[in-house]
Amino acid sequence: MLPSPSFREDLTNNLRAAYARMWVRLRGANRDPTALAAEIGLPILTIGAYVILYRAIGLPATAGAAVIVGGAMIAFWTNVLWNMSSQWFWEREQGNLEMYLVAPVSRMSILLGMAMGGSLNTAIRALGIVLLGIFAFQVPFLVRDPFSVGIVFVLTLAALYTLGMLFASLFMLYGREAWNTANLLQEPVYFLSGAYFPAIYAPIVPFGLQVAGSLIPMTIGLDAIRRLVIDGASIMAIWPHIVALIACILILFPLARRTLNYMESLGKKEGRLTLRWQ
């Protein structure tokens, strides 16, 4: 009988798998340049509509800047939904899920690879959206604390993608409902996160909506980033956001892991892991 791998060997193998899955995502998404152009160019149209509207009703130019940041950040939510949450469904349809389940690596490392690849890919697109937005609409930004911007950005992505891991685990056994669920979660989060509002935590936004929005890491991260890059705020102004994002990660990651293990074991028991075309 083979000896069990050491902790170090096991960790190395899982990191290799995560890296490989990240590489697949990066390679696959950037092989077709028209997709890259579309993913940067098309959101600008929605953003542009809001910027023009806010100008027309006399809001300050910073409202346009808020929409550009919102439009860039919301790309991550779209990525989390379509490339994380429903990913096991696609992998199963392609026959890849069986291969992941037969391989001697943790499924969490595969999800981690997807998350790393997805966030890096989307970061390229988000940067493109911001640069194109600034160029096209000449909106003002004021960054006094770039280090904090970096921290909040990374924490927001980590919280969002751990939420994506949790969804992926929950929807592991889903058939075509995965598609509908992703659709169902898309627009409400666009709305509740305040991506296209000048600000979510403003007196004009109903309190209930603010509370509901605050349950989504995107809302917290987006608000913090807006304060940092538009108002020129320092870390002292957004420390509650940082605490909230860290709390999200600490809760969501272990929850995603447990859920994944549970759903995998349920799938094996009920024989639903390898069923297709449901």
Next chain:
Amino acid sequence: MKRDLSIETKGLRRLFKGIPGKGDVVALDQVGLEVYDDEIFGLLGPNGAGKTTLIKILCTLLLPTQGEALIKGLDVVKQAPQIRRLINLVSGGETPGYGILSVKENLWFFSQLYGLSRDFAKDRIAKLVDQLELQDYLNTRMSKLSTGYKQRLNLARGFVNDPAVLFLDEPTLGLDVLSARHLRTLIQDWIKTGGKTVLLTTHYMAEADQLCDRVGIINRGKILACDTPQRLKTKVAGGATWKIEITPNLSRPESIKSVPGVVGVSETNNIETGVTTLKLVLEDESAMSDLLSRIRENGCKVLNMGKSEPTLEDVYISLVGTGFE
């Protein structure tokens, strides 16, 4: 010489939820199997016989409802992570991988799921590409490969971790004759490297006959017989196996089955020519006169008839009473 057991199942049973009100579906029923090192073992049975269910349990993709399954002495339920280091699975008709990636990139990706270092993976992939004659397609995207080459890539993926136990679920499904032959040769060469085991499912009788050291015949979740192809065929050789061509197409095949002395029959209808080919296993040749009378009663006339060497299909017919349906 006593050989080491590579795969072992004891009283393995698997139920699936059936249509409401109809009860559970028994996919595997008290399956006991022993497969040894250096052996190519074939599971032969029609669609829905339980072959894939058994493979899925052995690959840790499905939990058994009852019983025990061991790979190299490791329990598929309790020691799944250890088992996954020893096995790989290739399903025919499946093309796992990413269409947008090339052959080389896909193989590299799968090698990383088994923790192969960069240099080791590079060497291994080069060897597999050479063995499976994929050199000209190394940088071709998987989505642009033909079915045959996709299947070669799939097989290369199955060998990428040089598993101790390789599960092949209908590996030649959809392959042309040459590709299927190439694949069989490859499997035979690989098993000779020593310390390997192949469990192969197929419904191609000739494939099982040519490739497998031993064959288990499975139907409705039960293993009906298990032995070398030669011994299985010898068991039916005591009777008589016949091939009879009749015309027009037989409308009531069950009437042939009920002739005394007919152990089993399989019929193949050619609608275009109106010819039905019957493969029959008889207890002895005394059943022949009743059989010919029954054919005439069905309004058919005999075009051709002859005794044939028993094949694995005849073994199956003698065990189940019919051919694969």
